[in-house]
Amino acid sequence: MNKLNSLLATTALAAMLASAAQAKTLVYCSEGSPEGFDPALYTSGTTFDASSKNIYNRLVEFNIGTTDTKPGLAESYEVSDDGLEYTFKLRPGVKFHTTEFFTPSRDLNADDVIFSFERQLKEENSFNKYVEGASWEYFNGMSMPDLLKGIEKVDDMTVKFILNRPEAPFIANMAMDFASIVSKEYADKLEADGNVSDLNQKPIGTGPFQFVAYQPDAVIRYKAHPDYWAGKEKIDDLVFAITTDASVRQQKLIAGECHVAPYPNPADLEALKSNDDIQLMQQEGLNVGYLAYNALVAPFDNAKVRKALNMAINKQAILDAVFQGSGEAAKNPIPPTMWSYNDAVEDDAYDPEAAKAMLEAEGVKDLSMKVWAMPVQRPYNPNARRMAEVIQEDFSKVGVDVEIVSYEWGEYLDKSKAKDRDGAVLLGWTGDNGDPDNFLAVLLGCDGVGGSNRAQWCNEEFEALIQKAKTVSNKEERTKLYEEAQVVFKREAPWATIAHSVVFMPMSKKVSGYVMDPLGGHWFTGVDIAE
Amino acid sequence: MLRFFLTRLGLLIPTFIGVSIVAFAFIRLLPGDPIMLLAGERGIDPARYAELQASLGFDKPLPIQYFNYLSDIVTGDFGTSIVTKRPVLDEFMTLFPATIELALCAIILATLVGIPAGVLAAVKRGTWLDQTVMGTALVGYSMPIFWWGLLLIIFFSGILQWTPVSGRISLVYFFPPVTGFMLIDSLLSGQSGAFRSALSHLVLPTIVLATIPLAVIARQTRSAMLEVLGEDYVRTARAKGLPPRRVIGLHALRNALIPVITTIGLQVGVLLAGAILTETIFSWPGIGKWMVDSVFKRDYSVVQGGLLLIAGVIMIVNLVVDLLYGLINPRIRH
Numbered sequence: 001m002n003k004l005n006s007l008l009a010t011t012a013l014a015a016m017l018a019s020a021a022q023a024k025t026l027v028y029c030s031e032g033s034p035e036g037f038d039p040a041l042y043t044s045g046t047t048f049d050a051s052s053k054n055i056y057n058r059l060v061e062f063n064i065g066t067t068d069t070k071p072g073l074a075e076s077y078e079v080s081d082d083g084l085e086y087t088f089k090l091r092p093g094v095k096f097h098t099t100e101f102f103t104p105s106r107d108l109n110a111d112d113v114i115f116s117f118e119r120q121l122k123e124e125n126s127f128n129k130y131v132e133g134a135s136w137e138y139f140n141g142m143s144m145p146d147l148l149k150g151i152e153k154v155d156d157m158t159v160k161f162i163l164n165r166p167e168a169p170f171i172a173n174m175a176m177d178f179a180s181i182v183s184k185e186y187a188d189k190l191e192a193d194g195n196v197s198d199l200n201q202k203p204i205g206t207g208p209f210q211f212v213a214y215q216p217d218a219v220i221r222y223k224a225h226p227d228y229w230a231g232k233e234k235i236d237d238l239v240f241a242i243t244t245d246a247s248v249r250q251q252k253l254i255a256g257e258c259h260v261a262p263y264p265n266p267a268d269l270e271a272l273k274s275n276d277d278i279q280l281m282q283q284e285g286l287n288v289g290y291l292a293y294n295a296l297v298a299p300f301d302n303a304k305v306r307k308a309l310n311m312a313i314n315k316q317a318i319l320d321a322v323f324q325g326s327g328e329a330a331k332n333p334i335p336p337t338m339w340s341y342n343d344a345v346e347d348d349a350y351d352p353e354a355a356k357a358m359l360e361a362e363g364v365k366d367l368s369m370k371v372w373a374m375p376v377q378r379p380y381n382p383n384a385r386r387m388a389e390v391i392q393e394d395f396s397k398v399g400v401d402v403e404i405v406s407y408e409w410g411e412y413l414d415k416s417k418a419k420d421r422d423g424a425v426l427l428g429w430t431g432d433n434g435d436p437d438n439f440l441a442v443l444l445g446c447d448g449v450g451g452s453n454r455a456q457w458c459n460e461e462f463e464a465l466i467q468k469a470k471t472v473s474n475k476e477e478r479t480k481l482y483e484e485a486q487v488v489f490k491r492e493a494p495w496a497t498i499a500h501s502v503v504f505m506p507m508s509k510k511v512s513g514y515v516m517d518p519l520g521g522h523w524f525t526g527v528d529i530a531e
Numbered sequence: 532m533l534r535f536f537l538t539r540l541g542l543l544i545p546t547f548i549g550v551s552i553v554a555f556a557f558i559r560l561l562p563g564d565p566i567m568l569l570a571g572e573r574g575i576d577p578a579r580y581a582e583l584q585a586s587l588g589f590d591k592p593l594p595i596q597y598f599n600y601l602s603d604i605v606t607g608d609f610g611t612s613i614v615t616k617r618p619v620l621d622e623f624m625t626l627f628p629a630t631i632e633l634a635l636c637a638i639i640l641a642t643l644v645g646i647p648a649g650v651l652a653a654v655k656r657g658t659w660l661d662q663t664v665m666g667t668a669l670v671g672y673s674m675p676i677f678w679w680g681l682l683l684i685i686f687f688s689g690i691l692q693w694t695p696v697s698g699r700i701s702l703v704y705f706f707p708p709v710t711g712f713m714l715i716d717s718l719l720s721g722q723s724g725a726f727r728s729a730l731s732h733l734v735l736p737t738i739v740l741a742t743i744p745l746a747v748i749a750r751q752t753r754s755a756m757l758e759v760l761g762e763d764y765v766r767t768a769r770a771k772g773l774p775p776r777r778v779i780g781l782h783a784l785r786n787a788l789i790p791v792i793t794t795i796g797l798q799v800g801v802l803l804a805g806a807i808l809t810e811t812i813f814s815w816p817g818i819g820k821w822m823v824d825s826v827f828k829r830d831y832s833v834v835q836g837g838l839l840l841i842a843g844v845i846m847i848v849n850l851v852v853d854l855l856y857g858l859i860n861p862r863i864r865h
Binding site: 025027032035036041043131132133134135137140141197200213215216217218219221239241242243244245247248251252254255257407408409410411413414417427428429430432451452 | 562563564567568569570571572573574575576579583586587611613614615616617622625626629681684685688689692695696697698699702705707708811812813814816817820821824829
């Protein structure tokens with residue numbers, strides 16, 4: 001009987017497929033399998049591409065191509081004068097997906113929004129532990145439990161978030177993947193049927209594409225949401241063909257087996273550029289790779305010593321040897337695609353002679369130090385060992401002897417936090433929400449000393465600026481504060497800012513309307529494909 | 532025979548426990564901790580770290596963790612992946628048919644080509660044919676799989692466009708899995724062209740995965756044949772005027788096959804190891820890639836459970852080979 005059923009289902013699908021022969025299908029060769037389809041449970045970009053970006057919406061959305069936000073499921077919001085209350089007015093008539101496994105009986109309302117957050121916030125919520133090991137990592141990582149005092153339903157279409165302290169980046173947080181809005185009606189149905197884990201396997205959202213099927217490690221299929229509130233997408237079907245190897249992705253793109261293939265090998269870029277059927281888009285990634293000195297340990301507690309060492313680093317040599325064309329020199333701790341980037345700041349010029357003289361003037365002689373090299377590849381640092389070697393050579397020219405050390409990744413992250421750490425650490429950061437606070441406060445704020453502030457640097461002037469920027473909700477005012485903070489940073493030199501990666505995105509020339517996201521996501525809204 | 536079977540079956544239990552200890556210890560001996568790796572650069576505060584440790588049971592002493600693990604396995608619970616939060620057994624069962632399908636095709640190809648090549652080399656010993664076959668086998672044996680796979684893709688899929696680059700079937704075909712074996716499912720689907728598409732997707736990965744076993748089987752067949760061809764009974768068979776084809780095919784080969792079958796059985800382990808790279812290159816959704824990803828993410832439950840399940844499969848295959856061995860070789864029938 002089972003076989004008969006699946007045969008019938010297959011025949012029905014075949015018929016559907018035949019009728020959809022003229023449908024526009026875009027194939028995206030994704031780089032890995034999603035861990036699941038409930039974005040709040042996970043932290044990886046691969047999972048977000050497969051879930052939150054296409055299936056779900058949030059109260060506010062990033063304006064794709066920028067780090068600015070725009071209205072999403074909330075058509076407007078108000079902030080109270082004390083910055084403690086955010087009231088969101090929901091967009092009327094937003095439809096959830098209708099699929100083979102769920103038919104919604106109502107439009108989006110305040111219950112869905114409250115459920116989406118309370119399941120992450122409250123242990124007593126029946127979906128708080130709906131899959132084993134659910135830990136809501138991003139929600140916790142962004143300190144939401146400390147920040148949120150409560151979430152209130154004002155009326156069916158209005159939700160109020162009450163905070164414990166003013167937090168200007170809150171709106172940017174609401175545009176993050178973990179803040180995706182799920183259907184409470186669907187969750188209730190799953191609970192009644194005893195299939196709660198389907199919330200993570202068979203997602204229902206309000207987004208531009210709806211989930212059709214997933215074959216693990218092979219294919220994810222979506223189709224355009226016919227009743228999408230912002231209008232149906234131009235492509236009818238979206239297919240993720242999971243292809244983990246970069247060379248194979250490139251071959252598939254050339255052979256026409258996929259239309260968009262992210263993360264090419266740097267070595268393949270030339271071949272892709274010269275292919276007539278392929279267009280290559282590029283953009284700076286929202287990241288920074290840096291060398292953090294330990295400002296609590298002599299002689300690195302002296303800003304002039306740090307500055308002198310920064311002047312000894314030949315960034316161009318690093319870009320050539322380590323990034324091979326897929327990076328650009330960093331002068332600020334935030335990337336150029338982020339709002340409030342201060343382009344007026346001047347980078348320390350590469351000048352070993354001057355650096356040597358400066359070190360001598362500060363009484364630093366026969367200095368030997370450790371440079372920590374990460375054991376893993378990251379976009380902001382594709383080869384830390386090689387980078388450390390270049391720095392070792394540069395520093396030897398100014399009379400500083402460098403020993404390169406490394407540890408297993410988990411251990412590296414842990415040990416590098418220590419306040420009495422011996423040596424400077426190579427590390428980096430990729431932005432979460434496009435807000436400068438997510439770089440400057442997390443990586444350089446006084447709270448982060450002994451933790452995410454690897455430079456162990458706590459500067460009163462800098463701290464006052466970033467704390468003030470947290471509480472002000474006017475963006476222009478915040479921009480000024482952050483610009484000023486970057487000037488202080490450059491003067492005090494707690495890090496040597498090394499590079500921002502450049503992300504390349506090869507795709508078929510048939511594809512139009514694709515916009516690269518500085519936050520690293522892959523979106524298919526507004527994308528079209530020529531027949 | 533039954534007694535032999537039962538003894539061998541009984542031996543599986545201590546082996547299985549041994550494997551479970553190795554699997555459990557192996558992943559924990561590697562430096563690195565799944566929670567720290569999940570947290571990454573973002574870090575995690577100590578209180579939350581302790582909470583997660585407790586929720587995963589990592590706060591308990593190792594012997595207790597092992598005991599809990601073993602008692603779960605006895606009840607058929609292989610744990611839940613720390614990364615995907617899905618049951619390990621579910622993931623294994625979804626991905627395993629793809630690996631089996633590929634491994635079966637590879638072992639069939641390796642046997643069908645390897646045995647005749649080995650026989651030919653033995654019969655034509657010392658000639659250019661022998662040297663060519665053995666030279667090719669040596670190259671095949673030494674070939675780095677990753678490089679070999681990419682080379683075939685670039686040549687056959689990129690330049691000649693004869694075969695698809697990767698995957699199990701063209702994306703045009705879409706049907707729910709029934710058996711998990713794409714060749715069978717594509718036939719069941721009734722969609723015209725689906726079977727052909729599935730077959731064409733199998734060609735390159737099968738060749739790549741079969742390369743090393745093929746070389747091993749050819750070399751083993753050659754040396755076994757050489758030994759047998761020098762035996763008295765073969766000379767007698769020749770002397771009594773039997774046609775050479777019958778001497779080689781019936782008298783010699785049948786006896787030479789005994790060590791070859793053992794070799795083929797042992798290749799199952801090699802195939803599963805080779806599958807790790809082959810699956811990665813060809814985006815083949817099998818357990819090889821799944822295991823590698825899990826080791827990198829220190830997904831303890833998947834590595835432990837996966838190793839145990841794979842070891843179970845290999846043990847069963849070896850048991851079957853031992854039984855077959857008895858059937859073919861009456862001298863060691865038990």
